[in-house]
Amino acid sequence: MMENSVIEPLATGKDEQEPSFKRVAECLWRHSHTGRYYALVKRHGKQHRKSLATADRQLAERRLAEFRRTVARLGTPQDKRITFMELAKNWLDGKRGRLKQSSVEQFEVGVRQLNKHFGTLPVREITPSICHEWEKKRGEKIGASAFNLERSILIAVLNFAIRESLLLENPAVVISRRKISKSKIVIPSTEQFDLLVKTMRAGDRRAWTAADLVELLAYSGMRVAEATAMTWGEVDFSQGRFTVSGGIKGTKNGEVRIVPLFPAMRSLLERLRNGAVPNPTERVIPITTAQKAIDGACKKAGLPRFHHHLFRHFFVSQAIEAGIDFKTIASWVGHKDGGLLVAKTYGHLRDTHSFEMAKKMTFDCSLHSQSNGSSNC
Numbered sequence: 488m489m490e491n492s493v494i495e496p497l498a499t500g501k502d503e504q505e506p507s508f509k510r511v512a513e514c515l516w517r518h519s520h521t522g523r524y525y526a527l528v529k530r531h532g533k534q535h536r537k538s539l540a541t542a543d544r545q546l547a548e549r550r551l552a553e554f555r556r557t558v559a560r561l562g563t564p565q566d567k568r569i570t571f572m573e574l575a576k577n578w579l580d581g582k583r584g585r586l587k588q589s590s591v592e593q594f595e596v597g598v599r600q601l602n603k604h605f606g607t608l609p610v611r612e613i614t615p616s617i618c619h620e621w622e623k624k625r626g627e628k629i630g631a632s633a634f635n636l637e638r639s640i641l642i643a644v645l646n647f648a649i650r651e652s653l654l655l656e657n658p659a660v661v662i663s664r665r666k667i668s669k670s671k672i673v674i675p676s677t678e679q680f681d682l683l684v685k686t687m688r689a690g691d692r693r694a695w696t697a698a699d700l701v702e703l704l705a706y707s708g709m710r711v712a713e714a715t716a717m718t719w720g721e722v723d724f725s726q727g728r729f730t731v732s733g734g735i736k737g738t739k740n741g742e743v744r745i746v747p748l749f750p751a752m753r754s755l756l757e758r759l760r761n762g763a764v765p766n767p768t769e770r771v772i773p774i775t776t777a778q779k780a781i782d783g784a785c786k787k788a789g790l791p792r793f794h795h796h797l798f799r800h801f802f803v804s805q806a807i808e809a810g811i812d813f814k815t816i817a818s819w820v821g822h823k824d825g826g827l828l829v830a831k832t833y834g835h836l837r838d839t840h841s842f843e844m845a846k847k848m849t850f851d852c853s854l855h856s857q858s859n860g861s862s863n864c
Contacts, residue, residue, distance in 0.1 A: 511544075515551050526554045535655060557655060569653060571605035571613065571644070578647045589712075589736045597640040600625070605641070610648050615661045622662045631665040638662050672832070674800045679790055680705060686784040697780035699759060700772045704798035706752035708806075708820040711795040713738060715775045720767030722756055724748070731821065738821055746819050803833055 508516045508525065516525045524539040524547035535558050539550040575598045583591055604621045605613060618641070626634055641659045648654045675683065687698035703714050709731055716734025723729065727748045731738060738744070748756075759771065778794060785792050799820065806816045813826030822828050 512548070514555065515547065524551075526551045528555055528558045530558050569610050571608050571610055572602050574610050574648055574651070574653070575601065575606075575640075575644045578644050581647075587737055587741060593636065594640060597637045598644075600637055601641055601644075610645070610653050613645065613654075613658050615658045618659045618662055626665070631667040634665050635667070638664065672800055673791055673793075673797070674804050675790075675793055675797060677805075680798075680801060682788050683781070683784055683790060683793065686788040687780055690780065690784070694780045694784070696772070696774055697777035699755070700774060700777040701781065701798055702755050703752070703772060704795060705801050706749055706755055707746070708799055708802035708816075710739065710799060710821075711776070712736060713821075715770070715772050717771050718767060719760070719765040719769050719771055722748070722771065724753070724757075727753075740821060740823055742821070742823075744818070744821055800833075803829060807833055 507519050509519060511517045511524075514526055514528050516527055517523070518525065522542040524541060524544070526535075526537045526539055528535045535554075537554055539547045539554075541547050541550065579591070579594055579598055582594065586594075601621075604625065605617075608617070621641075622638075625637065629637075638659070641662075642657060645654060645657045645659050649657060684698050684702060687694045687701065700711075700714065703709070703717075704711060707714060707729070709717070713731050713733050716736070717729070717731070718734075721730040721732060728745055729748050729752075730743060730745050732743045733739075756771065776795070781793055781795075784790075803816055803820065806819070807813075813829045815826075817824065817826040817829050820829075
């Protein structure tokens with residue numbers, strides 16, 4: 488049963504004889520100067536205040552009625568003991584069957600980090616000021632992308648608390664997203680790529696395998712997780728194509744795609760199988776990362792620090808310079824937007840290539856003038 492509050496005026500104005508807020512009905516208060524209405528409802532010994540954002544009495548009464556129904560749905564005093572850690576676990580358990588494993592793992596990491604600040608706090612006691620405190624402490628330690636992920640998880644968990652009738656409002660919505668500055672994509676040139684692979688292959692056997700992964704990324708356009716999950720059974724030499732499934736974790740958009748077996752990639756794969764018939768379930772590349780070998784080779788060769796994803800960019804840049812349209816490239820690399828992201832990300836490459844090609848448009852008038860005796864082109 489909801490308890491209706493009987494309280495003293497919320498505040499006083501400049502004239503202490505005249506209160507700023509006057510009670511005009513049960514749970515309904517009116518500001519003397521602005522005329523706006525406010526609700527003040529008591530439930531389980533706690534007062535819940537809310538601006539009704541209107542000076543219209545009838546509208547205020549309707550909004551008050553809705554607010555009282557909302558407050559009435561709040562949990563019992565026993566619910567005060569539910570901690571953020573317990574609620575986050577329940578929220579995450581409800582997600583497991585509907586998300587890719589990689590997404591679940593991302594959320595698990597985020598929840599673990601949030602638990603360091605909120606874990607033992609009762610959900611009902613989390614306030615905007617506590618959320619701002621987390622924002623200040625955590626925001627100093629991590630980048631914008633990681634911060635935004637943890638922020639979104641925090642808001643989602645506390646929205647779950649609202650659905651479970653533990654909170655009226657989400658105290659975390661006061662936290663703003665951080666702007667992610669786009670760093671300029673530094674794509675290896677063909678000369679830099681060749682030098683990198685040559686330097687890696689000059690190393691030991693482990694570096695050779697790392698070089699195989701680098702070449703596979705550059706010749707296929709796959710993401711590193713897709714390339715390292717690819718098995719020999721997904722390579723069809725006779726049909727001239729390969730399948731990108733992403734293995735157990737799947738691809739980024741969750742869809743399997745079939746891509747032509749590009750000549751450079753075919754040559755690499757034929758060299759790797761060395762005339763043998765490999766087990767269809769065997770992975771083409773037996774390692775999951777080549778970053779350490781890449782870093783060492785870049786340092787040795789005096790190259791900028793390259794990372795796995797840049798070789799996917801290298802593939803796309805090569806395709807653009809070869810005159811492949813954006814829609815086709817998008818289908819090869821697993822974008823479902825028909826080429827919009829490719830155009831947005833790599834459009835400058837097409838423009839640069841276009842200007843380079845324009846230099847070949849030399850209209851040689853000398854031959855024409857010699858044939859007809861005219862100097863006009």
